[in-house]
Amino acid sequence: xxxxxxxxxxxxxxxxxxxxxxxxxxxxxxxxxxxxxxxxxxxxxxxxxxxxxxxxxxxxxxxxxxxxxxxxxxxxxxxxxxxxxxxxxxxxxxxxxxxxxxxxxxxxxxxxxxxx
Amino acid sequence: xxxxxxxxxxxxxxxxxxxxxxxxxxxxxxxxxxxxxxxxxxxxxxxxxxxxxxxxxxxxxxxxxxxxxxxxxxxxxxxxxxxxxxxxxxxxxxxxxxxxxxxxxxxxxxxxx
Numbered sequence: 001x002x003x004x005x006x007x008x009x010x011x012x013x014x015x016x017x018x019x020x021x022x023x024x025x026x027x028x029x030x031x032x033x034x035x036x037x038x039x040x041x042x043x044x045x046x047x048x049x050x051x052x053x054x055x056x057x058x059x060x061x062x063x064x065x066x067x068x069x070x071x072x073x074x075x076x077x078x079x080x081x082x083x084x085x086x087x088x089x090x091x092x093x094x095x096x097x098x099x100x101x102x103x104x105x106x107x108x109x110x111x112x113x114x115x116x
Numbered sequence: 117x118x119x120x121x122x123x124x125x126x127x128x129x130x131x132x133x134x135x136x137x138x139x140x141x142x143x144x145x146x147x148x149x150x151x152x153x154x155x156x157x158x159x160x161x162x163x164x165x166x167x168x169x170x171x172x173x174x175x176x177x178x179x180x181x182x183x184x185x186x187x188x189x190x191x192x193x194x195x196x197x198x199x200x201x202x203x204x205x206x207x208x209x210x211x212x213x214x215x216x217x218x219x220x221x222x223x224x225x226x227x228x229x
Binding site for chain 2: 031
């Protein structure tokens, strides 16, 4: 079974702090994603990566950066946390390119981040 | 720009009922469509993936259909159980590749014993 793990289930940080959210997958997937999920807004893509050291902006990249130094690990960084970044953060991974039968995205359990 | 809509936003049914969840999308040129389940405070679990060349997929009591031309998909749940209570989301890839998904806002299902 594919396993995607996230470093924390719950996190509380203060405004202005630098925050790291870690995601690790164990299936040698090329693609990894970071989403945030907010009531009424659904899931929105922040960043994704299709290979080591490769990244592309999603729909809402402002205030975030990412790092992918190893294939299995994808980190989301909040350079200076703000209260409007309080949210549920979900990491996902998938194998292959669009159109193949292995396009399923596998999600981690999520990190609920509160910024005070 | 692809938009995905799910109706109803919430649904409450007694145990044992068969039910249908709806998903519509504005751009019919999709590679595939996925249905996910999300339990409260948890991540998403993939239920079914329908390729654009397929019309339906089945897994146990779940059956998902896809009508690309009309921009619609349905998730049919047979003989619902309290354990089916969760939020169900559908998602389609953006047409720019790399599997970026566009999600609907979900249908929250409650099955009462």
